[in-house]
Amino acid sequence: MLTAKLPRVHIAHLPTPLEALSRLTAQLGGPELWIKRDDQTGLATGGNKARKLEFLVADALAQEGGCDTLITCGAAQSNHARQTAAAAARFGLACWLVLRGEPPPQLTGNLLLDHLLGAEIAWAGNRPLSDQAAQVAARLQTEGRRPYIIPYGGSNPVGAAGYVAAMEELLAQCEARRLHFDHIVLASSSGGTQAGLMVAARALRHTGQIVGISVDLRSETLRCTLSELATATAKLLGLAESFTPQDCYVVDDYLGGGYGVVGELERAAILTLARAEGILLDPVYTGRAFGGMLDMIRRGTFGRGERVLFWHTGGTTGIFGYADQLVAVQDD
C-alpha cells in the first residue's frame, strides 16, 4: 500500500460500494455510468472527509504530547467541519469549528449536526478563516490545551493521503470485477480529493482521466493548487513523482452563481439521480459536479463506448440546509 508508512486510524466504512448506474445509463443512451459511494463512508452520515480524517486524526494523536482539541474551518454548511466534529467526538477530543459568516437564525443541515456532535463554533464573519483558526489555537494554548489545526477541507498532504488509499481501493475493486474506467469525475474544491487520486493513479499507472469539476475556483487557480498538493503528497509518501498544472484536468464551466448558490444545473442533477437510481446528491458539491457530468455527456465529451465513474463525495446532509432552494423543484 502506498500509504502504509503513515499513521492511520480506522474510522471510515471501507471499502465503499462501487455500483453500476444501469437505469440512468439506459435513460441517457451515452457512456456506461458507475458510481463510487463515498457518501457511505460513515462518520456522521458519510462523505470524502472521513478518508482524509483517518490520516489527519492519526497525525494529531501522534504529535509530541498528543493533542486534545481539533480545530478546523469552513463554510457554515461545511461537510468537512461536520465530519471533523464527529471524528473529534470519536476520539474524546474537543472540537472548535471556525465558520464563515454570522450565526444563522436556525441550526439546519450540517450546522445542526455540528451542534449535536458537541463542537464549539466561532463565527468568522468575512475575516480570513485560517487567521481566525490560528487565533483560536493561540487562545486555547494559553489555557493549557493542545490544539491541532486541520486546514480548510482537510487538504494538505496528510489529508490527501486518504484519497491515495481510496484510489488503491477502487483499482482493487476494478481488478476483481474486470473493469476499467476511461474517466473518473468528481467535485473538486480545496483539491485534496483530486490530488490524492492523481498521485495514486500516476504511481499505479492507471491511464483513465481524472476530471475535477470545480465548484468554486477558476481552472487556472485550482490546477496550480492541485499540482502543488499532488507533488507534496507524493513526496510525503516517498514517491518521486511531480506534477505540473498541465497534468491536472479541471472543468470550470459550471460555477454558476458561485459557491453554494443552487441553480437549475444542481437542482436538475439532484432530481435526475434521485429519480433514476434512488441516490441523493448534495446541492453544493456533488449536485454541481453531477450536473456538469450530465452536460458533458450531452455534449459528447464522454463517448458512447466509454465507461465513466462518478465519485460521490457525500455532503447529502447539506440538502437540509438548502430546502428553500430545492422546494421549487419538488413542486414541479
Ligand SMILES: Cc1ncc(COP(=O)(O)O)c(C=O)c1O
Ligand atoms: C461533499 C463534498 N464533495 C467534494 C468536496 C471537495 O473536496 P476537496 O475539498 O477535497 O476538493 C467537498 C469539500 O468540502 C465536499 O464536502
